[in-house]
Amino acid sequence: MIISKKLASYNDLIKRMGTDKRILATHVSLLTALFIFWQRGGFVSPFSITRKTVMAYAKIASIATYHKCIRELDDYGYIRYQPSFHPAKGSLVYWPDWNKS
Numbered sequence: 001m002i003i004s005k006k007l008a009s010y011n012d013l014i015k016r017m018g019t020d021k022r023i024l025a026t027h028v029s030l031l032t033a034l035f036i037f038w039q040r041g042g043f044v045s046p047f048s049i050t051r052k053t054v055m056a057y058a059k060i061a062s063i064a065t066y067h068k069c070i071r072e073l074d075d076y077g078y079i080r081y082q083p084s085f086h087p088a089k090g091s092l093v094y095w096p097d098w099n100k101s
Contacts, residue, residue: 006043009096010035013078022076026060030069031078033057038095045097046082048090 013031017023033054041047051066060066074081080094 006039013096017078020076022072024069026058026065026069027073027078029058030054030060030066031073034079034093034095038093043095045095046080046092047095049093050090 014028017028017031034049036057037049037054038045038047051063054070055061055063055066058066060069070079070081073079077096079096082092082094084091
């Protein structure tokens with residue numbers, strides 16, 4: 001039951017992205033990669049990520065594109081992103097919980 005709620009949360013975000021004119025395929029790919037990391041971490045928010053691994057999952061080749069897209073996902077309210085600027089520590093991503101509001 002809990003996993004189906006988490007999948008529904010992801011599905012809701014993808015539907016929302018489909019109607020958002022600002023969103024490009026790269027944003028969807030990045031959000032999907034972030035969902036995989038959130039899922040593998042047991043659906044705990046925040047979860048830690050590293051740019052290199054997320055870029056590989058999202059098939060994003062450009063560091064500038066990655067930073068632009070993750071910042072925009074944060075600005076648009078799809079995630080909350082807290083960069084660490086430390087190579088050994090991962091940045092934190094907070095997955096939205098629409099049911100808490």
